Amino acid sequence: MKNDVNRQWLIADRPIGRPLKDSDFKYQETSLAQPDEGEVLLRTLYLSFDPAQKGWLENVANYVDPTEIGDVVRGSGIAQVIDSKSPKFKEGDLVSGLVGWQDFPVMPASALNKVPDGVPPTATLGVLGGTGMTAYFGLLHVGKPVAGDTLVVSGAAGATGSVVGQIGKIAGCRVIGIAGGAEKCTWIKDELGFDEAIDYKNDSVRKRLKELCPGGINVMYDNVGGTVLNDCLGEIAMKARVVICGGISRYELGQLPAGPQNYFNLVFKRATMEGFIVLDYTNQFPDASRRISQWIAEGKIKYKEDIQEGLENAPKTLMRLFEGANFGKQLLQVADITAAVT
Numbered sequence: 262m263k264n265d266v267n268r269q270w271l272i273a274d275r276p277i278g279r280p281l282k283d284s285d286f287k288y289q290e291t292s293l294a295q296p297d298e299g300e301v302l303l304r305t306l307y308l309s310f311d312p313a314q315k316g317w318l319e320n321v322a323n324y325v326d327p328t329e330i331g332d333v334v335r336g337s338g339i340a341q342v343i344d345s346k347s348p349k350f351k352e353g354d355l356v357s358g359l360v361g362w363q364d365f366p367v368m369p370a371s372a373l374n375k376v377p378d379g380v381p382p383t384a385t386l387g388v389l390g391g392t393g394m395t396a397y398f399g400l401l402h403v404g405k406p407v408a409g410d411t412l413v414v415s416g417a418a419g420a421t422g423s424v425v426g427q428i429g430k431i432a433g434c435r436v437i438g439i440a441g442g443a444e445k446c447t448w449i450k451d452e453l454g455f456d457e458a459i460d461y462k463n464d465s466v467r468k469r470l471k472e473l474c475p476g477g478i479n480v481m482y483d484n485v486g487g488t489v490l491n492d493c494l495g496e497i498a499m500k501a502r503v504v505i506c507g508g509i510s511r512y513e514l515g516q517l518p519a520g521p522q523n524y525f526n527l528v529f530k531r532a533t534m535e536g537f538i539v540l541d542y543t544n545q546f547p548d549a550s551r552r553i554s555q556w557i558a559e560g561k562i563k564y565k566e567d568i569q570e571g572l573e574n575a576p577k578t579l580m581r582l583f584e585g586a587n588f589g590k591q592l593l594q595v596a597d598i599t600a601a602v603t
């Protein structure tokens with residue numbers, strides 16, 4: 262292990278108002294650091310990719326600590342403990358946390374969680390991790406669906422949206438997903454059990470919503486913003502709940518877009534539109550994770566992972582989210598679990 266190098270990706274520029282570029286990231290190799298008391302040396306196995314990371318690079322996300330140029334790119338992942346100076350973990354343990362884009366992080370044990378036994382480790386980055394929690398709390402606590410509701414989900418074939426739609430089915434909703442392309446639309450209908458799918462790249466969203474939601478939309482779970490949100494606002498039912506989870510269609514724009522033209526429908530329909538940040542529900546994650554695990558075991562929730570390979574591909578893997586190239590939860594395998602302890 263002493264001869265190993267720690268490959269790292271650093272923040273080189275802030276992608277404000279534009280798509281990500283290769284030059285936003287700087288590659289470097291350093292020697293391994295040694296853990297102090299209370300710390301562990303880790304070998305990164307999988308990295309998770311989330312649209313929010315672009316906001317962290319831009320430093321516009323005020324719900325997390327700011328980033329600095331030259332920092333290791335922030336990102337969550339799963340790692341294996343290879344040297345521990347903490348009673349909390351022993352060599353070989355699998356842990357999750359903000360390991361960053363590097364091979365061998367040294368982190369305080371207090372900043373890490375043990376990956377529970379009996380679950381596929383990668384699931385703790387997706388359906389049983391941040392994205393699953395986002396789907397669960399955004400839909401159930403903010404959207405408050407009741408049986409018989411019509412639920413519309415944008416970003417519906419994505420890591421979050423695909424789970425939202427399936428929890429909506431469990432809650433007894435009629436679920437319509439909006440996604441990009443025929444393959445993703447077929448998957449959410451045929452594999453995940455959504456009632457209908459709208460291909461926003463090829464269909465008129467507003468026209469299809471009128472056809473598919475004659476009684477209006479009771480719950481709109483929005484991951485996208487822009488024209489898709491505006492079209493949905495035009496079709497809400499009385500007392501609708503519009504959940505603002507994300508707005509990926511604007512993450513590459515230089516300024517916040519003008520408000521949606523149809524927002525005044527919130528008044529006519531006595532509806533609410535509410536945003537949320539999943540981190541506010543952290544103390545309830547264990548319960549939600551248990552429920553989602555149960556639903557997976559019962560076959561009521563299915564999930565897909567899109568696993569790219571090699572730390573050298575980390576920047577390109579993040580870019581996939583903004584190109585719609587990911588099909589399922591975007592992950593990157595950095596090392597093999599069994600090879601990690603040497």
Ligand SMILES: NC(=O)c1ccc[n+]([C@@H]2O[C@H](COP(=O)([O-])OP(=O)(O)OC[C@H]3O[C@@H](n4cnc5c(N)ncnc54)[C@H](OP(=O)(O)O)[C@@H]3O)[C@@H](O)[C@H]2O)c1
Nearest residue numbers: 312395419420421440441484506507508509510538539585
């Ligand atoms: N509020 C919170 O606490 C919280 C927490 C986590 C995530 N989020 C938000 O949840 C959303 C989904 O995140 P995720 O991690 O699950 O990612 P994801 O949905 O798995 O991947 C992103 C997807 O967004 C779609 N997309 C990209 N550019 C688009 C555009 N211009 N217009 C419409 N769709 C576009 C693409 O799907 P298509 O191929 O269908 O276009 C892409 O696959 C994001 O907006 C994220 O910021 C919020």
